[in-house]
Amino acid sequence: MFVSYKWLKEYIDLKDISAEELAEKITRSGIEVEGVEHKASSIKGVVVGYVMECEKHPNADKLNKCLVDLGGEAPVQIICGAKNVAKGQKVAVATVGAVLPGNFKIKKSKLRGEESNGMICSLQELGIEGKLIPKDFAEGIYVFPSDVEVGSDAIALLNLDDKILELGLTPNRSDCLSMLGVAYEVAAILGTDVKLPNTKGESSVEKASDYVSIKVEAPEENPLYVAKIIKNVKIGPSPLWMQTRLMAADIRPHNNVVDITNYILLEYGQPLHAFDYDKLGSKEIIVRLAHEGETIITLDDSKRTLKANHLVITNGKEPVAMAGVMGGANSEVGDTTTTVLLESAYFNGQTVRNASKDHGLRSEASARFEKGVDPNRIHDAAERAAKLIAEYADGEILEGIVEVNTMKIEPAVIEISLEKINRVLGTEITETQVLDIFTRLQFEVKTEDTTFIVTVPTRRGDITIQEDLIEEVARLYGYDHLPTTLPTGATTPGGLTDVQSKRRAAKRYLEGAGLYQAITYSLTNEEKSTMYALDKREPIRLAMPMSEERSHLRLSILPGLLDVVSYNLARKNESVALYEVGSVFLKTTDQEQPEEFEHLAGAITGIWHSQLWQGEKKSVDFFVAKGILEGLFDKLGVSHSIVYRAAAIEGMHPGRTAEILWNDEVIGFVGQIHPQVQKDMDLKETYVFELKTASIFANEVQPLHYTSIPRFPSMTRDIALVVDRNVEAGTLQQIIVSAGGSLLKEVSIFDLYEGEHMEPGKKSIAFSLKYFDPERTLTDEEVVKAHDKVLEAVKQQAGAELRG
Structure with missing residues (x-):
């Protein structure tokens, strides 16, 4: 609500209080004044001028030469380009030395050889928005009514010397959506009367x-x-x-x-x-x-x-x-x-x-x-x-x-005791003070012992219960005057829950890894709502969507992230790495609210690492995305329970996608977007991941146990195993770890060969195995014994043979 300070003066006596002081008092009484605007604060030297003569400029078709009376000793010549300027008009003139909005200073000048001593102004040039100007003067200068006095202050006539208070009203204070409503409010604050306008006409x-x-x-x-x-x-x-x-x-x-x-x-x-x-x-x-x-x-x-x-x-x-x-x-x-x-x-x-x-x-x-x-x-x-x-x-x-x-609205009548007012506010306000507040608000009030019977006028429809009256007393008594107390009794310091701590740790890790956090819409269209969903459910359509593009609740975060990646690529931001922690929504029944689950998703494309001086440049690939997740799982203390398994997921690359299992439960996936999807969305090679966070955030992490640096040497054995092409490296690694016993401490893959020297349908996967005992030096016989068990296990369980 925009409130004119000068207009407000017609209803109440403001007692020489400035607009800024009034704004402070209104704010302190409970209605925020968001600002006080004085449009003419920077405008000087604008008066009403009378156009005595107007003729075409001798050297310019679109200019007019005007002789203007400014109320001084002699008229002045002003060159004006407005189409609607004419003889006999009274106009706003910025005289020589005047200052217009934007610190635009008016100087004596020559336009096409003719002297100009000022400027005839449009309302836009005086700081009024074009959409508010009467249509007759939307293009061109403003023409005053004929009864205004030549030489008078044009800024005052246009009310630009007024100050406008912008009230930030809450929905319950609709009474202040009018000048009279604001007048009642200010009168209550200042303790004065409201002068109502005359409504009687003949x-x-x-x-x-x-x-x-x-x-x-x-x-x-x-x-x-x-x-x-x-x-x-x-x-x-x-x-x-x-x-x-x-x-x-x-x-x-x-x-x-x-x-x-x-x-x-x-x-x-x-x-x-x-x-x-x-x-x-x-x-x-x-x-x-x-x-x-x-x-x-x-x-x-x-x-x-x-x-x-x-x-x-x-x-x-x-x-x-x-x-x-x-x-x-x-x-x-x-x-x-x-x-x-x-x-x-x-x-x-x-x-x-x-x-x-x-x-x-x-x-x-x-x-x-x-x-x-x-x-x-x-x-x-x-x-x-x-x-x-x-x-x-x-x-x-x-x-x-x-x-x-047929109106049957009656004023609200509320009874409240002085004891309750003081008990709720923690004050010792007297009966006289409360009566004074209700009187200033122009509420009809009666007292019975220490109980007030208040009849609330219909203009204050927001007051219906005792607590509303208590609020009125509090704000006019002054929030600054209410006593303050410290809490008593045992207190416990606040803190984050375990899930909140892990969520923050995950965000810090991902940002440290180079990903930017994104926040995308929970609403999408029907087609995208089911893409990449970890749990397949019927999509949920809104009853009143704002558009078809925002008509369904999402089942996956990834479609929104891919839209962000596409948006950035279209604007030549070639390398993008994003993550989001947000909710997905799964349908239960038509009569119940959907289930809401938290997911974590990421999308990466472009160059992941570059050292141009050394000529190094690494593009994003599957192992970058997987490595980010491995670091995250390690950070959260769940890496020992995570298993990756090759998977075929709609919309994902058939050979570069893996499911992520936590304790044999599928909680997400990681991989490359299918090339056709990339083409459809104008994406480059893009890698993504999405996880359910409930399990890994809720997992209770055991305290860290530190071990001393080994004092005894380890022994390393490298083996190259020939297996069928359909045998997964992860399967072989699990077999090796299980068979290696307590002496096998580390297993890593360092080579894959499927070249011309390998028989059809076969591949060679090379592993490096490290054996050691922290308490003693191992003998060759002990290592050979443990290693033979590994070789036997991979042969029996995976049909693997040592490559010669």
Whole structure:
């Protein structure tokens, strides 16, 4: 909510408090003021000038030579390039020496040989956004009304010397979505009164009820509908002061009638709508729920198809407005309008929200209806608007109002004791102080012993229970004045759980290994939702997705990471290494929430290591990805329980993919993306991994046991085993470790041969075996005995033969 400091002064006595001091007081009372903007703080030397003469520049087709009276001794010549500049206009002139936004200084100059002593300004050049400027002046200079005084301060006339407070309102404080609401709040803070605007206008002898009848067929959605009729209206621009206030509140001026309805919206927080009475085509207004599939062309010239839960205003035959959201083009107030039907109503917030959301039409009006308007301001807002239309559009107000009123909203009455207020706040506030706070808030209050019976005005719909009253007392008493105490009793220091510690350790390790953390959407499209899923389940579709690309919950993190890799490659970031720790979602039943599990995934492509000076360059391959995981498992203390097994996974390279098993349970996989997928996604050779973290993060790691450095020498034996091509190296390694006994300490693979000297269908895998005993020196006989057991085991269990 944007609050004009100068406008606020019309309702309350600010007692010479500056805008900045007021902002501090409002913030301390519980509503955050996000900033105080003074648009004219850097603007100097801009006055109203009168264009006495205007002719084409002799040396430039697109420039005009103007003689401008600035209210001084003699007029000055100014060269202006605006298309709409003309003789007889009153315009904003930045004089020589003036400073405009952006520290733009005006100097005397020559343009195509002609002297220019200043600049005739557009509103954009004075710091007003183009989207807020009236359409007549959106391109070109701004022209003041003819009654402004030449030489007067243009900045003051445009209200740019005002200061605007931006309130960051929480949803419960919809009462402050109006100038009067803010005035009540500030009056309570300062302990002063609110001066309400005059709503009484003179009416003619003709009755409004002779012109229109109202029927409400949906009383729950529209319990109160008020209509007033104003005749003989003359459409034109609204007064300058009103236009500038609207622009300061981020609303674009249109014409006097529309601007007045917007002005009342800001002043009272009550949305209004003005219909061209002659365009309605009937003398009745019927408020009803729309027919399914019914259409309306709204003020933005869009044809909209309505649903059965949308509320519409009709002329008895067809919709003329979407209630609380937007009017129809068929009843729009325009230049030819002479009679206005003014609508002021209470619409159900959820109903307005449904229509606003369905059509993507969120406006100042719909936002207020959604949060709740004050039912006791609806009549006053209509009367105030009618009075202003009569005053600034020469309208004639017809006597009376036409309404349907089934409203049953009553003020909330809450009882609370002084003891409870002090007990909850930890204070010793007196009865007199509490009474003073409720009086400043303009709540009706009675006392019985030490109990307060408070009647809350309908403008404060957020106050319904005792705790709400306690909050009001606390914030106006002053949060800074509430006593502070330290906790008592035994306390325990906070700390991370074991799972949290391991998650952090995993992140630190991966980042140390050179991977960047990514955070991708949990929502994806139907096709990607099931790609690379470790657990195959039916994908979960959202009931109301924001788009088809974000319509399903993911079963795997990898599709999102691959999108990130593709995005980076498209922007010439050739080497990418990413990881993410996030949730995947598995369906249970249609009636239950999905199960949520944490996964860890990574994606790597490009150059992994390079030393260009030495001519070294290593691209990412399967063993880089696998090595990263091995380091991670070692860091987490689970490497002894991890086994890799060749696997065929859809979307992965058939010969460069391995499942990861932890205690015989498949917890993930690592490998290269299938070449076809890489091609489809414009990827280079890309390696990925994904793991379930629940098992490895929850695993209880045994304390570290240190052993002394061996004092006795070890013995190494290298063997090359010839086996069938389908025998996996990991299988052979497990057989060797099992057969080697306590003396075999290390087993590593150092060679694979499948060349021309090997018979068809065979391969040679070479292992290095290290034997030692930490307590003594081994003899050759002991090593040979243990080694023979290994050779026998690989022969019997894997059909391996020693390569000659």
